[in-house]
Amino acid sequence: MASSSSSSSSCDAAGVPFTLLGALITAGPAAWPACVGGGRAFLRDYARRGTNALLWAGLLAVTWILLLRVTALLRLWALGSRIPGPRALLADPGLAAVLRDGGDITGFLSKLHGRYGPVVRLWVGPSQLLVSVIDPTLVKEVLTKAEDKLPLTGRTYNLACGKLGLFVSLFQKVKRTRDSLKMFLNEKITVGASQSSFKIIDAVLNRINTIMSKDFMDTRSFSQHMAFNIIGATLLGDAFFEWSDASAYEELLMLVAKDGCFWASYAIPPFWRPSYRRYRTLCAKLKILTESVVRKSRQNSSLNHFDQRSYLKSKGTDPNRRVLDNMMASHCLHGAIGGPLNSEEEICGNIMGLMLHGISASANLIGNILTKLVLSPELQDQLHVEIVSVCNESSKLEVDDLLRMQVLLATVCESARLLPAGPLLQRCSLKHDLKLGSGITVPAQSILVVPLHLVQMDASVWGDDADQFNPHRFLKKDVDLREIFGAPKGSNRINVFSECAKTESFLPFGSGSRECVGQKFVVLAISMLIASLLRSYEVHPHPSLSKEMDTAVDSSHLHMPNPKIILTKRRI
Numbered sequence: 001m002a003s004s005s006s007s008s009s010s011c012d013a014a015g016v017p018f019t020l021l022g023a024l025i026t027a028g029p030a031a032w033p034a035c036v037g038g039g040r041a042f043l044r045d046y047a048r049r050g051t052n053a054l055l056w057a058g059l060l061a062v063t064w065i066l067l068l069r070v071t072a073l074l075r076l077w078a079l080g081s082r083i084p085g086p087r088a089l090l091a092d093p094g095l096a097a098v099l100r101d102g103g104d105i106t107g108f109l110s111k112l113h114g115r116y117g118p119v120v121r122l123w124v125g126p127s128q129l130l131v132s133v134i135d136p137t138l139v140k141e142v143l144t145k146a147e148d149k150l151p152l153t154g155r156t157y158n159l160a161c162g163k164l165g166l167f168v169s170l171f172q173k174v175k176r177t178r179d180s181l182k183m184f185l186n187e188k189i190t191v192g193a194s195q196s197s198f199k200i201i202d203a204v205l206n207r208i209n210t211i212m213s214k215d216f217m218d219t220r221s222f223s224q225h226m227a228f229n230i231i232g233a234t235l236l237g238d239a240f241f242e243w244s245d246a247s248a249y250e251e252l253l254m255l256v257a258k259d260g261c262f263w264a265s266y267a268i269p270p271f272w273r274p275s276y277r278r279y280r281t282l283c284a285k286l287k288i289l290t291e292s293v294v295r296k297s298r299q300n301s302s303l304n305h306f307d308q309r310s311y312l313k314s315k316g317t318d319p320n321r322r323v324l325d326n327m328m329a330s331h332c333l334h335g336a337i338g339g340p341l342n343s344e345e346e347i348c349g350n351i352m353g354l355m356l357h358g359i360s361a362s363a364n365l366i367g368n369i370l371t372k373l374v375l376s377p378e379l380q381d382q383l384h385v386e387i388v389s390v391c392n393e394s395s396k397l398e399v400d401d402l403l404r405m406q407v408l409l410a411t412v413c414e415s416a417r418l419l420p421a422g423p424l425l426q427r428c429s430l431k432h433d434l435k436l437g438s439g440i441t442v443p444a445q446s447i448l449v450v451p452l453h454l455v456q457m458d459a460s461v462w463g464d465d466a467d468q469f470n471p472h473r474f475l476k477k478d479v480d481l482r483e484i485f486g487a488p489k490g491s492n493r494i495n496v497f498s499e500c501a502k503t504e505s506f507l508p509f510g511s512g513s514r515e516c517v518g519q520k521f522v523v524l525a526i527s528m529l530i531a532s533l534l535r536s537y538e539v540h541p542h543p544s545l546s547k548e549m550d551t552a553v554d555s556s557h558l559h560m561p562n563p564k565i566i567l568t569k570r571r572i
């Protein structure tokens, strides 16, 4: 541009082409006025003009993006400030302190709800809003309307498992696999189906004898081992029990589960840090082991192919409906979640994701129940009487028997109510604002949380004994556990109470669009485990624990996260 302006005034610029195309269709530099300086000078001038144009386009694009961002931010601040909550704008100092020190988030939110009401907003940062909800009706609305999970959840699972069609942020991406998995798990608990005797539990209990050779066990590792075997055998079939690498796999899974969320919280993976690279190596090993057991289980299930076809024929099912066939008859999960659209990588990812989630959540629940049994010999006796009265000495436990063990089912539900697997249910609506019936609009991308302890121990819903362990609240006239767990398998939600507030306040497995797919299955599987265990063993506290319990005034209130226990065989 500058060079053209310095050209002599006598130069006839009109004879010089302006664009590259113009230069190509003229007769060439020979035909241009001499003052232009030939083809090279033209190209230099042309490049300068092109660069200027690109810089202007870039500047306009960046300005446009910044304008969009600023508008979105102003909108977020405007909508956010209409929701009740503390004044802090950049980041709430109280919340920052709780998050930094790993403090009591429930206690912190409880104080805020006491002050601002059932919906409270907090600023996590200048562009990140957290909204906590405790009112049962609003909780139901939020969990139904907000279909997405936080991007951090998706990143955590992706980092550990690679590509997968469950647990990722966007609901659209998980919908299909959720539906298939639901049918697969429901088939496992159908009364009268070929798999209903939970032979998995027999195999798991056989392992207890090996474990019993030790003097005592700590509840956490015992529960984790039981959960690992139940979930592993359910997802992978009999191949799981013949698998020589199972112990190594269990250890690896727990290591990967421990650090996943921490590493996923980095916006850019810190690949320069040796500890991160070590974590990635563990994930890669886990993936290789998963691939090997999936192959093994696939070989086993193709051996069972003949049985499956005759089973389907006897049910009058069209053998060409591939996905459904597999779900109904397969003994291992890849048949259900491995439809023609799923890649091998995604099937392994789904299995790893289910193992990570299912094992840690189930181990937590099994551990809580065992702790209660240790602390309350009366409850243990009551359950033993019920188990023995339902099944005669020689019979194998069936799902139908379990449905008659109302106190046992109530004990599992009450343990899940009092000690949920995590303190918060989390959701977000990534693309759309969420308009709640109460007139509140939660802007898109806000973090929505439901503090489980506050909701599940709300005295106005559960009564004055809301924070006490009382399985009998599930044995009221308006609750029929047999009907709930034995109901036709359209939905797998455990709708325990006829009273709306209680139904919406019983959320150990979440609710709405992203509720737990494994809830009915896992309550029955854990009930089966506890029934089989108590039928043959008594659970005692380790002597060191007995001393602690003797000195406590009321043992049912003791906080014992991981008591040592001893199992002694019952005399028949």
Ligand code: HEM
Pocket: 143, 166, 167, 168, 174, 178, 181, 231, 354, 357, 358, 359, 361, 362, 363, 365, 421, 425, 426, 508, 509, 510, 511, 512, 513, 514, 515, 516, 517, 518, 519, 522
């Ligand atoms: C005691 C054991 C378990 C507990 C306490 C538990 C709890 C939960 C919770 C709280 C959620 C989130 C719900 C929400 O946001 O509304 C969830 C989701 C889920 N759970 Fe479980 N769960 C357990 C066992 C299992 C098992 C055994 C399986 C399957 C084998 C399973 C499969 C799933 C799936 C697929 C999801 C939803 C994932 C998604 O939508 O992306 N869970 N679970």
